[in-house]
Amino acid sequence: MFCYQCEQTARTETSAGCASERGHCGKDATTADLQDLLVHATKGIAQYAGRLRALNAPDREADAFILYALFTTLTNVNFNAARFVTLLKEAATLRDAVRARYEAAARAAGQEPQVLATAAATWQPAADQAGLLLQAADVGINAGLEQVGADVTGLRALLLYGLKGVCAYAHHAYVLGEARETVFAGIEHALDFLAQDPADIPALLGESLALGTLNLQVMEMLDAANTGRFGTPQPTAVRLTPVAGKAILVSGHDLGDLQALLEQTKDSGIQIYTHGEMLPAHGYPVLKAYPHLAGNYGGAWQDQQLDFANFPGPVLMTSNCIIEPLPAYRQRIFTTGPVGWPGVRHVENHQFAQVIQAAKALPGFKATEPEQTITVGFGRDAVLGVAGAVIDAVKGGAIKHFYLIGGCDGAAPGRNYYSDFATQAPQDTVVMTLGCAKYRFNRHEFGDIGGIPRLLDIGQCNDAYSAIKIASALAEAFECGVNDLPLSLVISWFEQKAAAVLLTLLALGIRNIRLGPTLPAFLTPNLLGVLVEKFGIQPIGEAQADIRKTLQLEAA
Template structure:
């Protein structure tokens, strides 16, 4: 295996080196890693024929959605079930072949020459796991490193990993009933480009920015899906301590799964707790209307071994952020959607009966804990509703600077940088945060500025659109560009959704982003130079020094 798609990758501080052993740092074994590469390769083949068919007026929604789902399963900490990938690769071949037939039929009917794409489009996967593992050389991310060099391989990787993040966000929107044909078309074109294994650095860099632009459209779609289904976020407190009673803990990102679970547990006496990226659920009116959505338990994904072991109920993992279940809770954890682990029961079709029965059988919390809470719900609707106060506070000098401190948390050293940064922000500055990285500091009381809290929780990484819209609205109010605002981006990256978000910011022309705690393994020294020269990317240094530089640069 060779994998360097996440920040936690072995030897991540040395560019170009990733996990190459029997097991990745994430817990993914070599067999699963290789099958995931083949899954990605299969999806490229679907996209090649989907693109050709679409050009002749034929679309296939099942294929479009499978592309999203197939890529989603290959994200870091999503699906570790090797047998599931054998099934998915076989399904991918059937979909690809169906699209090929539809395309060729349309070409004959319209009297146009039939094109025969190469690579993934004509690959014939083996039908059993052992045979597939002999075909891995087709799909390895670094398969022609010796020919094209590490910079080209790195650019291809950045584009592909960004597309994986796009697919995940887009799948979240699809689950909520929102999709967009333009998005499907652009995803297919981007995958088709990668399927042809380009060697032109400028073309690939342009492809990366196109992925960022696609992601902006997707995040707008997901924002519409979340607010359309559950209402615009409202500011309020989310309890972070336990309440006596039976309990189910929901982690991941999937709000639809949470809603379905709330419906199925009404009047059962079971309390529902969120975990990790599900914290913003307590800001959505339709979700918080359920009185048994009782609070948020625990912190970010990397702490689940300790937190899940201590939770006295059933646990449901939706979407990403699963790590190897421990024996202490393996009999009461369940997966849903694209998530999977060998031997862990998978909940199909939104039916949470197994988890509900497990919760009833578990002890539950035996007493109420002292009530504590954190504030949530400062999405774009909340913040922009008081935009006039924010603008006036800036004009009067009460607010001197904004910091967007967002992104993923993780187990590797270096993420205390963000805690130190937030703790040291001056009293006349405002921190907007989103993503699970906020658990490093979201329980701190930073006070307020004229009634405006200094710490504003915008939501999940899925809510990046909100942060972008807030920045664009402020730029409009001050009649300036986003780069001219007293605003700094301090972004922590971990996996492929973070790559998609970073590419979105770059596609908007936003410069001076601080990125860390360590840089992705696929960012070679030459690629870093390009990013620094073109976008003024700033790798993390010392928190106090980076903070001082950000404030000094704005003052200048």
């Protein structure tokens, strides 16, 4: 295996990348290699699906499979090698079916079908896992490194990893019934481009920024899916301490799974708790209307082994962020959707009867603890609803600066920087946050500025769309560009969704982003130099020093 798609990748003085029998995320070499081969297979599907779409005959089966398949290859999503053997066979069958549909549609339109000769378009799966692993050796992320060099390989990785994030967000929207042909077309185009082993650096950079633009549309689409189904987020106090009774813990990102479980547990006496990136669910009116949505339990995804072990009920893991289940809770954790772990029970199609049965059999919380709360739900509508007061506070000097401190959390050293930055930010500044990085400081008492809370929890990582809309509205109100606002972006990245969001910010021309705790391993010194020159991107430093720099830049 070779993998450097996430922040926790192995690093040495001379190289970076997990290349042993087991990655730092817990993924074994077999699963990692099969995932590389699945990415390769989706390129072939996309090549034919894109040509079929150009004939005004889009293939929804292919669209949905590409989203799901690429989602399963994200960090901390699916670790079940057997599942990937099955997906590879499905991919080959689907690719051949889409090719046949394309050829028929082309002839019906009076055209001669193109004969595609790329490796992805002609690949045929080996008969068994051992044969598939031999095929995977030729299609890993660093395939062709000796021929094209580290810069081209790194840009291919940036495009692919951003594309994985785009597909994950698009899948979240798709399962809620939101889909756009322009999004599917953009995803197919990017996969088709990668299938041709591009080696032109300007073209790769251009495609990466185009993907960032596409991801903005995808995040808008997911925002529409979430608000259309669950209502517009509202500032809401969320209980952090348990109440007595049977309980189920829901982690991951999928709000549709949470709603289905809430519906199936109505009047059952079972309390439902959120974990990790599910915390923002409490701000949505439709979800918080369920009286048994009791609160949030635990912290960010990397704390799950302790949180899940201490939780006295079953755990439902949705979408992503799973870590190897410990023996203490392995028999009471369930996965659904794209998530998977060998030996863990998997449920599909919102059939949560087993989870509910487990909750009834387990003890639940014996007593109600004294109430503690935090407030979530400061989406763009809530913030812009008081835009007048915010603008007056800026003009009057009460608010000197805004910080967006967001992104992924993780266990690597250096992430205390984000809590230090947030808690040490001057009292006349406002901190906006999104993603699970908020758990490092969301219990801190920030106070308010003239009734405006100093800490505004905007939501999940995909709610970067709300942050962008807030920044754009402020720029319009002050008749300036976003880069001219008293606003600094301090981003913690971990995996491929973060890569997609970063590309969106760069595509929008947003400059001087501070990124950490370490820079992506696939960004070579030359590529980093390009990003510094074009966008002013910079690694994080020491929190207090970085705060002073942002305020000095504003004064200048």
